[in-house]
Amino acid sequence: MSTYSLSDGLASGAPRTSRAPLLSSWVRESGIGVLASIAWITFGFSCLWWEDVGDWSRTHSLGIAAFIIAAIALIGTVGADYLGSAGRGLRQRAAWLVALGAFLTVWEVATAKFAWLPLPFFPPPQSIIEVYTDDLPKLLDSVLASVKLQLGGYLIGATIGFLTGVSIGWSRAVGYWVHPVLRFIGPLPATAWLPIAFFTFPSSWSASTFLIALATGFPVTVLTWSGVASVSNAYYDVARTLGAKPSFLVLKVAIPAALPHVFVGLFMGLGASFAVLVVAEMIGVKAGLGWYLQWAQGWAAYANMYAALIVMSLLCSGAITLLFAIRDRLLVWQKGTVKW
Amino acid sequence: MVATAIAEAVTQPAAGAALDIEQVSHAFDIDGTELPVLSDVSISVEPGEFVALLGPSGCGKSTLLRLVAGLDKPKAGRLREDEARIRSPHPSRVVVFQDPTLFPWRSVWDNVALGLEAQGILRSQRQRVDAALDLVGLSSFRNAYPHQLSGGMAQRVALARALVNDPKILILDEPLGKLDSLTRITMQAELVALWQRKGFTTLLVTHDAEEALVLANRVIVFSDRPARVKADIRVDRPYPRHRGDPYLAELRRQILGLLGLDATW
Numbered sequence: 355m356s357t358y359s360l361s362d363g364l365a366s367g368a369p370r371t372s373r374a375p376l377l378s379s380w381v382r383e384s385g386i387g388v389l390a391s392i393a394w395i396t397f398g399f400s401c402l403w404w405e406d407v408g409d410w411s412r413t414h415s416l417g418i419a420a421f422i423i424a425a426i427a428l429i430g431t432v433g434a435d436y437l438g439s440a441g442r443g444l445r446q447r448a449a450w451l452v453a454l455g456a457f458l459t460v461w462e463v464a465t466a467k468f469a470w471l472p473l474p475f476f477p478p479p480q481s482i483i484e485v486y487t488d489d490l491p492k493l494l495d496s497v498l499a500s501v502k503l504q505l506g507g508y509l510i511g512a513t514i515g516f517l518t519g520v521s522i523g524w525s526r527a528v529g530y531w532v533h534p535v536l537r538f539i540g541p542l543p544a545t546a547w548l549p550i551a552f553f554t555f556p557s558s559w560s561a562s563t564f565l566i567a568l569a570t571g572f573p574v575t576v577l578t579w580s581g582v583a584s585v586s587n588a589y590y591d592v593a594r595t596l597g598a599k600p601s602f603l604v605l606k607v608a609i610p611a612a613l614p615h616v617f618v619g620l621f622m623g624l625g626a627s628f629a630v631l632v633v634a635e636m637i638g639v640k641a642g643l644g645w646y647l648q649w650a651q652g653w654a655a656y657a658n659m660y661a662a663l664i665v666m667s668l669l670c671s672g673a674i675t676l677l678f679a680i681r682d683r684l685l686v687w688q689k690g691t692v693k694w
Numbered sequence: 695m696v697a698t699a700i701a702e703a704v705t706q707p708a709a710g711a712a713l714d715i716e717q718v719s720h721a722f723d724i725d726g727t728e729l730p731v732l733s734d735v736s737i738s739v740e741p742g743e744f745v746a747l748l749g750p751s752g753c754g755k756s757t758l759l760r761l762v763a764g765l766d767k768p769k770a771g772r773l774r775e776d777e778a779r780i781r782s783p784h785p786s787r788v789v790v791f792q793d794p795t796l797f798p799w800r801s802v803w804d805n806v807a808l809g810l811e812a813q814g815i816l817r818s819q820r821q822r823v824d825a826a827l828d829l830v831g832l833s834s835f836r837n838a839y840p841h842q843l844s845g846g847m848a849q850r851v852a853l854a855r856a857l858v859n860d861p862k863i864l865i866l867d868e869p870l871g872k873l874d875s876l877t878r879i880t881m882q883a884e885l886v887a888l889w890q891r892k893g894f895t896t897l898l899v900t901h902d903a904e905e906a907l908v909l910a911n912r913v914i915v916f917s918d919r920p921a922r923v924k925a926d927i928r929v930d931r932p933y934p935r936h937r938g939d940p941y942l943a944e945l946r947r948q949i950l951g952l953l954g955l956d957a958t959w
């Protein structure tokens with residue numbers, strides 16, 4: 355045992371054991387990719403094999419697309435070693451590809467092929483694809499309107515909320531006046547203002563912006579305020595002995611120290627404002643994804659509703675992801691001090 | 695050696711300021727009752743002196759330092775720096791607290807730069823930050839964040855953050871209290887070297903009589919709260935001092951006696 359040498363290993367051990375581990379490691383690394391590919395091929399066949407029970411124009415294209423995705427999944431995972439980070443990413447998500455392919459197959463068969471699920475209410479995948487291709491301009495217009503409204507309201511609400519929060523946290527006098535107002539009005543759901551807002555504001559657009567700003571502003575204000583109020587006096591003492599003036603204390607001590615709290619408020623505000631956005635669009639604005647949903651319901655266009663819902667959830671999760679990315683950039687210093 | 699050269703090239707040794715504490719009394723309101731903390735304290739510190747303040751815990755040493763820093767105003771009495779009344783904090787009097795209190799969202803370099811930035815002179819004086827970091831031997835950690843430092847390193851950064859302002863009076867509130875004994879002895883030596891080189895007046899609160907005797911020209915012993923000056927002891931010994939010095943041992947015995955600890959030592 356103690357006189358092991360490199361040549362021993364090369365001569366006897368290595369060749370005998372090398373084949374089996376190679377195979378098993380190949381299966382471990384690429385097996386799920388092959389499964390994913392099979393799942394998507396099955397989905398493709400499920401589209402093309404049987405006749406549709408209804409009249410949908412994208413069934414054939416969808417089947418072809420499924421085969422292409424199957425091919426990409428196969429090549430991508432088996433050849434991941436040559437594809438760099440893209441290959442690694444694909445391999446990591448291969449299990450999800452399997453699940454997605456299986457889900458789509460069941461969905462396809464249960465709706466378009468055998469109508470196990472009642473039909474107008476549960477449209478097949480191809481009818482949703484049809485919405486994205488045939489109703490694209492209207493959908494894009496709605497997306498644009500929603501994003502504009504949401505962005506405007508959110509930015510206004512977040513800015514005002516942040517400034518108000520800092521002022522209350524910093525100044526006793528401001529706190530004296532604003533705190534009771536905040537107590538009284540803040541907990542009211544922003545949507546309760548909706549009827550009043552729509553006839554007091556000059557346009558439904560400005561009314562909706564106000565409501566979204568309101569929904570955003572309350573949590574941002576409260577959390578900014580509590581963040582500023584909980585900054586340890588020791589930081590102020592240090593800064594003051596080093597010659598800091600009040601403006602420095604606010605901008606370079608209070609605000610950076612409160613920033614983690616501010617972001618919690620920004621996340622909460624984002625969630626609250628999505629709800630207001632959709633309601634405002636449904637009831638007042640006559641544009642945007644909320645209105646598109648409403649309109650689709652009016653026409654019993656269920657595929658359009660699902661299509662709009664999917665877009666909406668992509669937008670919302672995209673916005674959250676963006677906010678996370680901004681936080682991670684601004685709060686790098688927190689890494690290692692708290693669990694993310 | 696390098697650190698010395700850089701420090702001298704970049705900053706002229708700032709001469710220390712005189713500090714006069716004249717009949718200062720202070721008290722806190724705790725639930726409506728008055729808690730006297732300082733009672734008629736008078737200390738006159740010469741420019742460049744190194745004064746150690748010793749006293750039972752809770753007697754009011756930190757309170758006195760906050761008054762000297764200008765962070766609080768005394769209920770009675772006056773404090774002067776070079777004849778000028780102390781009414782508010784000023785970067786010529788910088789405090790190093792027991793906790794390093796580094797700003798966690800700032801890198802080491804930005805923490806040290808704090809004073810210059812607050813005074814609006816950072817742009818033209820960036821090299822002073824580099825020199826201060828060199829002085830405490832942490833140049834290679836300039837981009838680290840505070841949570842990546844050990845306790846001793848963090849305290850060094852706090853020291854650099856104070857020294858970068860070239861204070862005339864350096865106020866130290868048990869800055870080495872939480873360090874392990876090895877780091878502590880090293881930093882004591884560094885502190886003496888810095889003080890000798892720069893010539894600032896130093897006010898050091900410590901609970902360690904030996905530390906006071908190794909570092910200071912003068913040791914002031916306080917009574918229990920409310921703090922009064924109980925003894926003002928001159929330590930006429932050249933630096934570097936040795937812990938085993940019988941003269942210091944005798945002084946230490948006296949001081950511990952003043953603090954009521956003679957029986958155990």
Ligand SMILES: Nc1ncnc2c1ncn2[C@@H]1O[C@H](COP(=O)(O)OP(=O)(O)O)[C@@H](O)[C@H]1O
Pocket residue numbers: 722723724729731749750751752753754755756757758919
């Ligand atoms: N901000 C404060 N408010 C009320 N009491 C205080 C405050 N700061 C200190 N004290 C009290 O003053 C006394 C002296 O405190 P301090 O100066 O910190 O003592 P030490 O000599 O240990 O540094 C303590 O009894 C403490 O409780």
Ligand SMILES: [Mg+2]
Pocket residue numbers: 755756757867
């Ligand atoms: Mg203290």
